[in-house]
Amino acid sequence: MTRPMPDAELRRAADYFKGSPRVLVLTGAGVSAESGVPTFRASDGLWEGHRIEDVATPDGFARDPALVWQFYNARRANVALVSPNPGHVALARLEAELGDRFLLATQNVDGLHLDAGSKRVLELHGSLRRTRCLSCKVVADRGLEVLANRPICPACGGFLRPDIVWFHEMLPPGVMEAAQKFALQCDILIVVGTSAVVYPAAGLIDIVRDRGDYGGRPAGTILEFNLEPTAVSDLVDVGVFGPSGQTLPRLLELIGGG
Numbered sequence: 001m002t003r004p005m006p007d008a009e010l011r012r013a014a015d016y017f018k019g020s021p022r023v024l025v026l027t028g029a030g031v032s033a034e035s036g037v038p039t040f041r042a043s044d045g046l047w048e049g050h051r052i053e054d055v056a057t058p059d060g061f062a063r064d065p066a067l068v069w070q071f072y073n074a075r076r077a078n079v080a081l082v083s084p085n086p087g088h089v090a091l092a093r094l095e096a097e098l099g100d101r102f103l104l105a106t107q108n109v110d111g112l113h114l115d116a117g118s119k120r121v122l123e124l125h126g127s128l129r130r131t132r133c134l135s136c137k138v139v140a141d142r143g144l145e146v147l148a149n150r151p152i153c154p155a156c157g158g159f160l161r162p163d164i165v166w167f168h169e170m171l172p173p174g175v176m177e178a179a180q181k182f183a184l185q186c187d188i189l190i191v192v193g194t195s196a197v198v199y200p201a202a203g204l205i206d207i208v209r210d211r212g213d214y215g216g217r218p219a220g221t222i223l224e225f226n227l228e229p230t231a232v233s234d235l236v237d238v239g240v241f242g243p244s245g246q247t248l249p250r251l252l253e254l255i256g257g258g
């Protein structure tokens, strides 16, 4: 069943884009759903048949690195089969309009924003396409080439791990700070396809909303694009509920960038 485009909300959202605002975008798994990348919060608590503790924690990797690599190699193989959808493309177009008045912080590790042409991208949770050596610490972009189930660093012979942020780990240095700095300055925050429950990423919403309370700029406008209401929907200025692969291109059309 196709649902009608939420045009009234889209028009209200588009009104905020007059006068070249500074725009921060936070994306989550939902933006890639229409490309065929599964989202995270399934009701059975499993992640493609695995317990999160087994495949997405440092302890899980220490226990069984081959299992963890098998899991990430399967995710890499899936990403090799998919392409950016019109939602990713719309965000790349918005960046082309706004230049350095635009920044995109993504929780996704699939690299599809970069494939769509976005350049000002902060990958808060790392990337499926990169490896990190446990010995020499070198981070390498391996694209989507097929890797062994216990890959070895070509530079030093050490063991590699995916360059992904696992549960109980810190975000890569500098990345969150750059997003937070922009959140203190932006006029609009667009939150796309995230359940907005994982911190510190979800904290960007708090910064944009509460910064005035701490002597910063007054609160910015927050626009949410999701299939359905989330934990933050009560806090946003406009909620646009529908598939972001359809609603984001329509937003671009309405603000004259489509």
Ligand code: OAD
Pocket (backbone or CB within 6 Å): 027, 028, 029, 030, 031, 033, 034, 039, 040, 041, 042, 056, 107, 108, 125, 165, 166, 167, 192, 193, 194, 195, 196, 197, 198, 225, 226, 227, 228, 230, 242, 243, 244, 245
């Ligand atoms: P979730 O799986 O928690 O949430 C996906 C969101 O996307 C939900 O709110 C859906 O309603 C929405 N959604 C699904 N399809 C959509 C569509 N076509 N258009 C718009 N919205 C859609 O994923 P995230 O919020 O990204 O972290 O999860 C955040 C983090 O939790 C992930 O980065 C990952 C995970 O644990 C790490 O691995 C560190």
